[in-house]
Amino acid sequence: MVLNDTVSAPHLAYKMDEFFKHESCGKCTPCREGTYWLVKVLHRMVEEGDARAGDIETLHAIYQQMAGNCFCLLGESAVMPIKSALNLFPEEFEALVHEKDKRYG
Amino acid sequence: MAEDITLIIDGVKLTVPEGTNVVDAARTVGIEIPVFCYHPRLRSVGMCRMCMVAVGIPRIDRDTGQCLLENNRPVISMFPRLQTACTTLVSPGMVVMTSTDEVKRAQRGILEFLLTSHPLDCPVCDKGGECPLQNLTMGWGPGTSRFEYHNKMHFEKPVPLGDLILLDRERCILCGRCVRFQDELADDPVLGFDLRGRDWHIISKSDPPFDSKFSGNTTDICPVGALTTTDFRFRSRVWELRSVPSLCIHCPVGCNVNLDMRHREVMRVMPRENLAVNDIWICDKGRFGQHFVESSERLTTPLMRRGDQLVQVSWEQAFETIAERFVAIQRKHGGTALAGIAGERLSNEDLYLFQRLFREVFGSNNLDHRIGTPGDLPDDDIGVMLGVGSGTSLVTLGKGTTVLVIGANPEEEAPVYLLHLHQMVKHGGELVVANVRPTKLDHSATLSLRYRPGTATQLVRGLLRVVLEEAGTKHLSQKTTGLAELRAALNHPMASVVSATGVSEDDIRAAAHTFLQAENAVIIYGAEAMAEGTALSQDLGSLALIAGKTGKANNGLLALLPWGNSRGVLDMGVRPDRGPGYAPLASAAKEREGAGGRKAAEGAVQRGLSAREMWNGVVEGRIRGMYLMGIDPASAYPATRTALEKVDFLVVQDMFLTPTAQMADVVLPAAAFAEREGTYTNAERRVQRVRPARPAPGDCRPDWAMVQGIAEAVLALLKGTDEEQGTAKEPRKKLKGKKREAPGGAETATESPGPSWGYLTASEVASEIAERVPGYQGIAYTRLANAASRGGWGRQPNESFYYGGTCYRNSEGVGIQYPAPAELSGAGFSLKPREVETTSASGGDTRYPFLVVTQRLLYDGDPFLRDSQLLAHVPAPYVAINPSDARSLGVQAGDRVRVASVAGVLELAARVSDEVPAGCVLIPSNLPGAPLSMVQTGLQTRVAVSKVGGRRE
Known part of the structure; x- marks a missing residue:
């Protein structure tokens, strides 16, 4: 996937994980609940501009609790966008938290 | 291995x-x-x-x-x-x-x-206190959640999955245990998942919803409070419950249950683990069908007829009146003018004393446990003789086992066995199912045989031929007789078996092979097989014996008798032709004399009247007094009403003022199984115990105590009059306040007939049974209690308990299975076949072209279902007709049809079903109002069927 530097990493992670949430079959707990939770948090951060201090830590925790524990690769794949975004573009998430009203899109 | x-x-x-x-x-x-x-x-x-x-x-x-x-x-x-x-x-x-x-x-x-989507409504959740999610969260979970509470999923709560089970989708953690239970064990794949992701939820796929007789078990294995029963929901917190170990008495499986009590109320019925009986399951009848105990219609005092009314009387009055009237009849017409029928859901103690009363006090063998309909099944003796060996556990069967199910529908007759059979097939066992109609079991059967109605005996003789050819007879014991007669009966070509039964030779050979080759083999036969007469069970016995599948664990015959203590009834000798322990009458009388009884009256060694003969006897004036204990012939066989009205003196002992009780001269109020001590014997001859869970309402007494009350009043009266005639040596007073002696004690014949009465507890009766009834040696309460509390065989694996289901661990004993005579050395068996009494579907009387096939239903017209939600599942009386017959009769589903036989005419709603063979009609035997009994002419009935009017209702 090729993206230029105008694309927001949190927004990308949000969009991709929404896809995985939509595709999750629901059979195994980490994928079913993890994608749901990830999207809930990302939606609030990205779409509602209501990112909070603990959010980044929570996002880290959620994907770590999913990684390696899912039944199939769909759940494991859902980890990748958020994990890469958080680790490669931490400043963009920090910015969301510190500049709450700043909307990306 | x-x-x-x-x-x-x-x-x-x-x-x-x-x-x-x-x-x-x-x-x-x-x-x-x-x-x-x-x-x-x-x-x-x-x-x-x-x-x-x-x-x-x-x-x-x-x-x-x-x-x-x-x-x-x-x-x-x-x-x-x-x-x-x-x-x-x-x-x-x-x-x-x-x-x-x-x-x-x-x-x-x-x-x-898991907790992110769980509502944490533990304070109002029925599972709270016995919830695996709570327990595992305490043991392994985080103390706090980072998930925002308002983000939780919310669903309407609860939604009904069926009329007995509710689903709270918020609480569900989507483990799928319920779905897998229904698919794998119940083989009722009625549950499934809908949608996906976080919207994934359980739904019922069947119509009517959750159409399964095992639905309650899903609430036990549900690890959260997602599945609850309408029966228990919001009724109690689980830590307020006091669990009393008991049994379900509805069918011959004898499932172990716990009655969860709050004060006097039965809040719920839960399975109690017993690997030899019910594993960790019970059926819905056992779980939801025990409300009769608490019915407001229970009798509470003895009643006596004054004119048209039944009025309350004291126990003394009741017993004295009964004694006076019975003694008067005995004096005038002899003891054989008295007759008794006892129900099959009474404990062994009740039944033992009942037959003692008749045999020893009245000198009459007019005893039965059947209703006396023309379709009464013959007593099953071979099922004990060659019964499954001690140590049998259907739960553990698997590879190397063959189970032959013939003429039976375990789903209706003994539901929990269905689960065991499914499990057995899953573990590699072979299941051969032979029936007239398709049943649920066909789905998991490795071989299904469909024989023509009335030809089961021929089919079994076909199997016998193959087994005899292959197994030979060298291994048979010296005491086995009748081989020549058997060979003679089998001496016709296989082609005739094939043409009569409609089962191919290949299938017959395959079935016989599987049976013979198996390491262990069990034959399960039910009501439909028994309706073919004793010839079939005799041949089934021969089949097991010749194939060498008797006398050891997991081998032998298993008869699906109708009720919870149907085996105990036969064991205790409540029948006209055999004494306790299947002893011939003469030897039973001798045994009583030996134990200190008086010389047997003539009536005590002659075969008595069966229930059918009793009703005729009443009409003919030979029977003057009747004692009915826990049985309701007026409902189950309305034709008996004439006799019940005519009989001079009728005593009815029951929990309810049944239609029969309403005709009685004296009505005695009985305590329910949950209010008393007692032992019951299940289909596998396992003797198990019930315990009092609640006080009996009003003045109710256990049945055995009432039988004893009558016996003592009669003896006192006899003694009193003897004394007046100057023949008695002891004053009457002494008998009344007599010191109780050990059962079977040394009282002399002149003082009392038989061993003393005056039992103080049911366990004393049980001890006497242990002493006097062959087979029951050593089965006393003390031994049951001791063995259980000491560990030993009473210990169960309790896996289900460990894994967080709510089936109860069994700390109260798993019962004692007494050995079948075939296990004991020296038992002989005759292979001599009996004459086949049945007719086949084809041919016969042209005026009555249809053969009635029948079956027992689990949800039936049983008065024990009162106050239960299962009543909604009891079908209205119906007759089922094959589609081709329905077409030629011009009958559509729902039409009223007239069913006529030589015996009577009946009008019923028609069902059209291809499960009924052509030329046959299906009428269940135990529907409300007992319609079948009105047209039955015998074990096999032929009827004419016609449509009523031209209009469809």
Whole structure:
């Protein structure tokens, strides 16, 4: 996937994980609940501009609790966008938290 | 046999059989691995991901195929990811770690995930207090959640899955145990999942919804409060309940249950684990059908007829009146003018004393347990003689076992056996099902035989031929007789068997082969087989014997008799032709004399009247007095009403003012099974105990105590009059306040007939049974209690308890199975076939072209179902007709049809079903109002069927 530097990493992670949430079959707990939770948090951060201090830590925790524990690769794949975004573009998430009203899109 | 595998879990070396998964293996050494979706009775699916553990296996040298060693210890290569322990089977040298930081983190993570969508409404949840999710959260979960509460999913709560089971979708953690139970064990695949992701939820796929007779079990194995029963929901907190071990008395399985009591109320009925009987399951009749105990219609005092009314009287008055009237009849017309019928849901103690009263006090063998309809089944003796050996457990059967089910529908007759049979097939056993109609069991059967109605005996003789050819007779004991007669009866070509039964020769041979080759084989036969007469059961006995499948555990015959203590009734000798323990009448009388009884009256050694003969006897004036205990002929066989009205003196002992009781001269109020002590004998001859869970309402007494009350009043009266005539040596007073002597004690014949009465407790009666009834040696309450509390055989694996279901562990004993005579050396058996009494569907009387086939229904017209929600499942009386017959009769489903036989005419709603063979009509035998009994002419009835009017209703 090729993206230029105008694309927001949190927004990308949000969009991709929404896809995985939509595709999750629901059979195994980490994928079913993890994608749901990830999207809930990302939606609030990205779409509602209501990112909070603990959010980044929570996002880290959620994907770590999913990684390696899912039944199939769909759940494991859902980890990748958020994990890469958080680790490669931490400043963009920090910015969301510190500049709450700043909307990306 | 499975090989043993040695592995290491958390540093503990253990050895378990091949095929064990890591959860079960860890449990054997006391290491707990938390699970939600895993259940020891169901397939592992690894869905919930709770049982994550670190697993490693020894590294193998590719060149040598040997384990790589380092410092003399095998090099272990760990899997890169954690593994679900429930889906990981043990392998040699495996190393499992269940409490590393990584494992703990994963398990805590899964629990946090599960709790994100769980409503945490524990304070109002019925599961609260016995909830695996609560327990595992305490043991493995995080103390707080980072999930925002308002983000939780919310669903309407609860939605009905069926009329008995409610689903709270918020609480559901989607483990799928309920779905798998229905698919795998009940073989009623009525539940499924709908939608996906977080919207995934359980739905019922059947119409009517959740159409299964085992639905209640899903609420037990549900690890959260998602599934609740309408019966128990919001009725009590579980920690307020007092569990009283008891039994279900509805069918011959004899499931162990716990009655969960709050004060006097039965709040719920739960299965109690017994690997030899019901495993951890009960059917819905057992769970939801026990409300009769608390019915407001229970009788509470003795009643006596004054004119048209029944008025309350004291126990003394009741017993004195009964004694006076019975003694008067006995004096005037002889003891044989008295007759008694006892129901099959009474305990052994009641039944034993009942027959003692008649045989010893009245000198009459007019005893029966049947209603006396023309369709009454013959008493099943072979089912005891060659019954399944002691130690039999249908639950544990699997590879190497063949079960032949013939003329039976376990789903309706003994539901929990259906689960066991499904499980057996799953474990590699062979299931041969032979029936007239398709039944649920066909689906899991390895071989299904469909024989023409009335030809089961011929089919079995076909099997016998093959078995006799292949097995020979050298192994038969010297005491086996009648082989020549059997050979003679089998001496016709196989082609005639094929043409008569409609079963192909290949199938007959295949069935016989499977039966003969099996390591263990059991024959299960039910009401439809017994309706073919004793010739069939005789031949089934011969089949088992010649194939060498008798006299050992997991081998032999298993008769599905109708009620909870149908076996006990026969064991106790409540029948006109045999004494207790199936003893011939003469030897039973001699035994009584030997035990200190008086010389048997003539009536005591002659065969008595059966129930059918009794009703005729009443009409003809030969029977003047009747004592009906726990049975309601006026409902079950309305034709008896004439006789019940005519009989001079009628005593009815029941829990309710049944239609029969309304005709009685004296009505005695009985305590229910939950209000008393007693033992029941199940289909496998396992004697088990019920205990009082609640006080009986009003003045109710246990049945045995009332029988004793009558016996003592009669004896006192006899003694009193004897005394007046100057023949008695002892004053009457002494008898009344007599010192109780040991049962079977040394009282002399002049003082009292038979061993003393005056039992203070049911256990004293049981001790006497243990002493006097062949087979019951040693089965006394003390032994039951001791054995259970000391551990020994009373201990159960309790796996279900461990895994968080709510089936109760069994600490109260699992019963004692007495040996079948075939297990004892010196037992002889005659192979001599009996004459076939049945007619086949084809041919016969042209005025009555249809043959009635019948079946017992689980949800029937049973008065014990009163106040139960199951009443909604009891079908209105109907007759089912084959589509081709329906077409030629011009009948459509729902039409009223007239069913006529030589005996009577009946109008019923028609059902059209291709499960009924052409030329036959199906009328269940135990529908409300007992319609079948109105047209029955015998075990086999032929009827004419016509449509009523031209209009469809």
